[in-house]
Amino acid sequence: MSTLSTERLLHAWRVMRTIRAFEERLHVEFATGEIPGFVHLYAGEEASAAGVMAHLDDEDCIASTHRGHGHCIAKGVDVYGMMAEIYGKKTGVCQGKGGSMHIADLSKGMLGANGIVGAGAPLAAGAALAARLKGNRAVAVAFFGDGGSNEGAVFEAMNLASVWNLPCIFVAENNGYAEATAANWSVACDHIADRAAGFGMPGVTVDGFDFFAVHEAAAAAIERARAGEGPSLIEVKLTRYYGHFEGDAQTYRHPDEVKHYRETRDCLMQFRERTVRAGLLQAAELDAIDAEVEATIEDAVRRAKADPKPSPADLLSDVYVAYP
Amino acid sequence: MARKISYQQAINEALAQEMRRDQTVFIMGEDNAGGAGAPGEDDAWGGVLGVTKGLYHQFPGRVLDTPLSEIGYVGAAVGAATRGLRPVCELMFVDFAGCCLDQILNQAAKFRYMFGGKAVTPLVIRTMVGAGLRAAAQHSQMLTALWTHIPGLKVVCPSSPYDAKGLLIQAIRDNDPVIFCEHKLLYSMQGEVPEELYTVPFGEANFLRDGDDVTLVTYGRMVHLALDAAASLARQGVSCEVLDLRTTSPLDAESILESVEKTGHLVVIDEANPRCSLATDIAALVAERAFHALKGPIRQVTAPHTPVPFSDALEDLYIPSAAKIEATVLELLQGRKVA
Numbered sequence: 006m007s008t009l010s011t012e013r014l015l016h017a018w019r020v021m022r023t024i025r026a027f028e029e030r031l032h033v034e035f036a037t038g039e040i041p042g043f044v045h046l047y048a049g050e051e052a053s054a055a056g057v058m059a060h061l062d063d064e065d066c067i068a069s070t071h072r073g074h075g076h077c078i079a080k081g082v083d084v085y086g087m088m089a090e091i092y093g094k095k096t097g098v099c100q101g102k103g104g105s106m107h108i109a110d111l112s113k114g115m116l117g118a119n120g121i122v123g124a125g126a127p128l129a130a131g132a133a134l135a136a137r138l139k140g141n142r143a144v145a146v147a148f149f150g151d152g153g154s155n156e157g158a159v160f161e162a163m164n165l166a167s168v169w170n171l172p173c174i175f176v177a178e179n180n181g182y183a184e185a186t187a188a189n190w191s192v193a194c195d196h197i198a199d200r201a202a203g204f205g206m207p208g209v210t211v212d213g214f215d216f217f218a219v220h221e222a223a224a225a226a227i228e229r230a231r232a233g234e235g236p237s238l239i240e241v242k243l244t245r246y247y248g249h250f251e252g253d254a255q256t257y258r259h260p261d262e263v264k265h266y267r268e269t270r271d272c273l274m275q276f277r278e279r280t281v282r283a284g285l286l287q288a289a290e291l292d293a294i295d296a297e298v299e300a301t302i303e304d305a306v307r308r309a310k311a312d313p314k315p316s317p318a319d320l321l322s323d324v325y326v327a328y329p
Numbered sequence: 330m331a332r333k334i335s336y337q338q339a340i341n342e343a344l345a346q347e348m349r350r351d352q353t354v355f356i357m358g359e360d361n362a363g364g365a366g367a368p369g370e371d372d373a374w375g376g377v378l379g380v381t382k383g384l385y386h387q388f389p390g391r392v393l394d395t396p397l398s399e400i401g402y403v404g405a406a407v408g409a410a411t412r413g414l415r416p417v418c419e420l421m422f423v424d425f426a427g428c429c430l431d432q433i434l435n436q437a438a439k440f441r442y443m444f445g446g447k448a449v450t451p452l453v454i455r456t457m458v459g460a461g462l463r464a465a466a467q468h469s470q471m472l473t474a475l476w477t478h479i480p481g482l483k484v485v486c487p488s489s490p491y492d493a494k495g496l497l498i499q500a501i502r503d504n505d506p507v508i509f510c511e512h513k514l515l516y517s518m519q520g521e522v523p524e525e526l527y528t529v530p531f532g533e534a535n536f537l538r539d540g541d542d543v544t545l546v547t548y549g550r551m552v553h554l555a556l557d558a559a560a561s562l563a564r565q566g567v568s569c570e571v572l573d574l575r576t577t578s579p580l581d582a583e584s585i586l587e588s589v590e591k592t593g594h595l596v597v598i599d600e601a602n603p604r605c606s607l608a609t610d611i612a613a614l615v616a617e618r619a620f621h622a623l624k625g626p627i628r629q630v631t632a633p634h635t636p637v638p639f640s641d642a643l644e645d646l647y648i649p650s651a652a653k654i655e656a657t658v659l660e661l662l663q664g665r666k667v668a
């Protein structure tokens with residue numbers, strides 16, 4: 006913990022706080038009926054995105070999931086552009102043509118949230134292959150959930166990454182539920198990390214409520230990848246504070262489950278307590294960031310609501326780069 | 330007199346010349362070299378039918394063998410294409426698309442639109458198509474219509490060595506994902522192919538034979554059967570215009586309409602299964618936009634609505650034949666019964 010500079014610690018806090026505020030605001034706004042489609046909220050899982058992305062820059066790529074807002078924010082995608090996208094506005098990062106499940110910003114190395122479970126893993130392997138063929142030090146990270154961990158696409162990507170010795174990190178965010186199905190039922194082994202052995206790579210399980218645990222595990226895996234030593238699997242155990250999607254009554258969960266995690270394990274709460282107690286950060290500077298984040302989210306929502314929708318001509322544009 | 334090489338050699342040459350010209354081009358697929366990790370020769374196969382033979386030693390590190398893992402490596406090709414490389418990824422038989430369809434259908438084809446016009450995915454998927462090798466139901470399909478249906482993909486089906494080289498070079502330079510369908514029965518076909526680099530543009534059908542009585546529209550291997558039928562019909566006083574589509578997406582609708590306006594009769598020949606096919610697509614196009622020019626019903630010559638059978642007795646019946654095309658044209662023009 007103490008090896009991180011004040012600047013990096015504050016950045017991590019800002020990222021996690023931004024994700025939390027973004028998602029909690031979406032939870033409220035979605036209930037008004039103004040947001041079209043589905044949204045899958047990342048609240049509760051912030052330490053995973055922040056802990057991994059702390060080691061990446063724009064040359065490094067990530068492939069995300071349907072629960073991708075946190076990954077996007079941590080990878081540096083513009084918060085207002087994301088909000089406008091989720092509202093289906095022309096000003097969105099995908100011009101209102103992707104929505105929550107397809108937010109992408111290739112200039113930031115963000116290869117997209119993904120509506121297909123597990124599909125991002127081969128894409129990340131491809132980005133890692135590109136880095137190797139170009140001879141640069143970039144790495145790629147594939148995020149998927151406990152549900153995605155059962156997809157053949159993930160298995161094939163892990164095997165391929167090992168066979169080709171790619172600088173690729175597989176991050177299984179195990180939040181305990183694939184939609185409404187428990188991971189302890191659908192995942193046939195005790196730990197998703199155990200599957201690493203079957204693909205010839207190291208695998209670790211870390212506490213996803215602990216930013217520092219994720220940060221440390223990611224550092225080791227990413228350093229290994231940059232050194233040309235191949236892929237790794239990190240299983241991050243955490244929980245989601247909301248349903249699979251907004252509107253999910255979550256009758257499959259224990260009624261007090263989320264309350265318990267929020268009160269005893271919350272990643273933001275733990276980060277704040279530990280850094281302040283250790284004298285690494287001041288409560289006042291964290292509060293100041295919180296206020297800035299609130300203002301940023303408020304501004305993003307206000308602008309997104311007021312922004313124009315795509316025009317009819319946008320229906321037919323950008324299917325191809327060129328089509329005679 | 331230009332040099333003659335085979336369809337297969339034309340593809341190999343296009344790959345080699347483009348890899349030499351552009352360092353971002355690389356090829357990958359199952360046994361594209363062959364022998365990876367095995368005690369014998371490197372480049373043992375050069376592709377299951379030898380199409381990529383020799384490239385492994387010419388381009389060290391740029392001919393990648395993959396595990397038998399279509400989701401993994403096709404997806405990796407898509408990912409690499411988004412990062413400024415130009416992968417030419419081989420899906421050995423188009424039938425194997427069943428394994429990796431998501432990476433083509435939901436990933437590569439959608440990125441540009443779904444990401445608001447910001448993604449460029451210059452990917453080529455080379456794949457072997459078509460019946461006639463007694464390879465049965467899972468190694469013989471003609472899935473052109475499946476690809477053509479998907480917005481975001483371009484679909485190419487060369488019918489000659491010349492087109493194979495020029496269309497493949499165009500596909501590699503193209504900035505959209507391209508499904509490049511190679512007919513397995515055409516690999517040994519010889520034809521004139523310039524040694525230099527050239528491209529054949531997408532969306533421009535090739536008028537292979539001028540005629541006044543009937544328009545035959547087709548693509549891929551069926552082009553040659555249509556030409557055979559047209560030659561036979563010419564001896565009987567029937568003048569056929571033969572159009573090779575070359576690409577089914579984009580589709581050269583204007584050339585089809587122009588020809589039907591002239592001849593007033595249309596026969597579409599498609600090696601694929603008949604429902605929701607290129608044949609029905611082109612029939613609908615002409616019915617909508619050139620109905621006034623038609624002097625008789627539009628006819629389709631296609632495979633039946635069955636899987637591809639194994640036994641030669643059945644497979645030969647399955648594949649449209651020149652005789653069937655000829656009989657269909659005669660019936661259309663003269664009201665004769667199809668034999």
